[in-house]
Amino acid sequence: MVPTPGPGAAGPPPYPVIRPMxxxxxxxxxxxxxxxxxxxxxxxxxxxxxxxxxxxxxxxxxxxxxxxxxxxxxxxxxxxxxxxxxxxxxxxxxxxxxxxxxxxxxxxxxxxxxxxxxxxxxxxxxxxxxxxxxxxxxxxxxxxxxxxxxxxxxxxxxxxxxxxxxxxxxxxxxxxxxxxxxxxxxxxxxxxxxxxxxxxxxxxxxxxxxKYQETLDVVIGGWTEGRGALGGLPGSVLAGVAEPGGLRFVGAVGSGLSDHERRDLAQYLSVIPLDRSPFVNPVDLAGVHWAEPRLVAEITVSGWTAAGRVRHPVWHRLRPDLTRLD
The missing domain is CATH 3.30.470.30 (DNA ligase/mRNA capping enzyme)
Structure with missing residues (x-):
């Protein structure tokens, strides 16, 4: 809404309230x-x-x-x-x-x-x-x-x-x-x-x-639990990219995951738990369940932030053909 004129103002502004198209x-x-x-x-x-x-x-x-x-x-x-x-x-x-x-x-x-x-x-x-x-x-x-x-x-x-x-x-x-x-x-x-x-x-x-979208293959290094009906299932997975210095955390991906995919991921991730972060950089999230970095997923992003995080990540699919088994 248009702000109300302050004390001493002559009256309402001369223009109408216009919401953006x-x-x-x-x-x-x-x-x-x-x-x-x-x-x-x-x-x-x-x-x-x-x-x-x-x-x-x-x-x-x-x-x-x-x-x-x-x-x-x-x-x-x-x-x-x-x-x-x-x-x-x-x-x-x-x-x-x-x-x-x-x-x-x-x-x-x-x-x-x-x-x-x-x-x-x-x-x-x-x-x-x-x-x-x-x-x-x-x-x-x-x-x-x-x-x-x-x-x-x-x-x-x-x-x-x-x-x-x-x-x-x-x-x-x-x-x-x-x-x-x-x-x-x-x-x-x-x-x-x-x-x-x-x-x-x-x-x-x-x-x-x-919008511009870039397809990216990322390695899953952990997950956070969903809320409500998604309790016990991954609400989002923690994505990383492999670099010479190790696996770098680039963001959490939850948008685009179906209930079926969340259940499948919960099953896969339950057998590869890890007691520490697999990422070489800090992960500023609470309640993280770490996982061995074996699963590879394909996501779409609209770009990168100055901090090296993905912008607007959306889950596309799991890539079993690229799963890291080493």
Whole structure:
């Protein structure tokens, strides 16, 4: 929800409460249809609706409706660029790693922090970038206008600063956008129909997100117990990759496991218990059951964090053909 004006404020903000439009997950539109679509990079960050009443201030609202203004003080000067214009913008807050690529793990250190001293310190250590990609209100509603028109309005605002930007889009060339996104370390591509209106709070097929996925073979070195109906069964397995220095822990994988696969894993892991960690690096999880690193699994991931952990791991299958029996 839009924050309530503070003491002494003249009244409610001049713009309406606008919830973010949502996308469906799917492949890029077929080649013959791509002429009617725009393609943007998909940023791995936190969605934010930017509310600027035109008085030089700025209010940031998360997708869940929480006020995030105090968490990102370095974005405040954007309000001055919008002084005199009541505006509601859509964007993504990201934190780039040392190579300039968005790192959600770094962003998590900024999210939800409200203490002014701490936010000021973090703004120096881990400054955020606000990537703006839509405008829903500018001295009047724009949600009914087509995407192409809204993007032209957004570009016309000339918004540029040390902590915010308005990246362009590619019309009609999905593969070119896909290759550019992967080269830039982005999560994938957002395809948006050029003629589509902005539908607040709606998950629409006019917006399609296509994520990059990498297939990876990992060695299982332990497991943690599931909750509720999964009690006694693996809720997640601990994945590692073999390196010259030993088996390195890269994350826990629970998403994608079926009940049948959990039962099979429980049986397999019960005969190869271990009284110590098989990983050469620390595992920051509680209640771990260690296992001899013999079972190999195939998972999909969307990338790697700066700490060397897999991002968004999803179980695919056990690989008996690669099981380590040595």
């Amino acid at each position: 949502l996308a469906v997950l799917g492949p890029l539109p077929p080649g013959p249809e791509q002429a009617g679509w725009a393609f943007e990079g998909k940023w791995d960050g936190a969605r934010c609706v930017v509310n600027a009443p035109g008085d030089g201030t700025l209010h940031l609202v998360t997708r869940a409706g929480n006020d995030a203004t105090a968490s990102y003080p370095e974005l405040g000067p954007l309000g001055e660029q919008l002084r005199g214009r009541a505006a509601v913008l859509d964007g993504e807050v990201v934190v780039p790693d040392p190579t300039g690529r968005p790192d959600f793990g770094l962003l998590q250190r900024r999210m939800g922090v409200l203490n002014p001293r701490r936010t000021a310190r973090l703004a120096m250590e881990l400054p955020v970038q606000l990537v703006l990609f839509d405008v829903m209100y500018l001295d009047g509603p724009l949600t009914a206008a087509p995407y192409e028109e809204r993007r032209a309005v957004l570009a016309g605002l000339g918004l540029a600063g040390p902590n915010w930007s308005v990246p362009g889009y590619v019309a009609g060339h999905g593969q070119r956008a896909w290759e550019a996104a992967l080269h830039g370390g982005l999560e994938g591509v957002m395809a948006k129909r050029l003629s589509s209106p902005y539908l607040p709070g709606v998950r629409s097929t006019d917006w399609v997100k296509t």
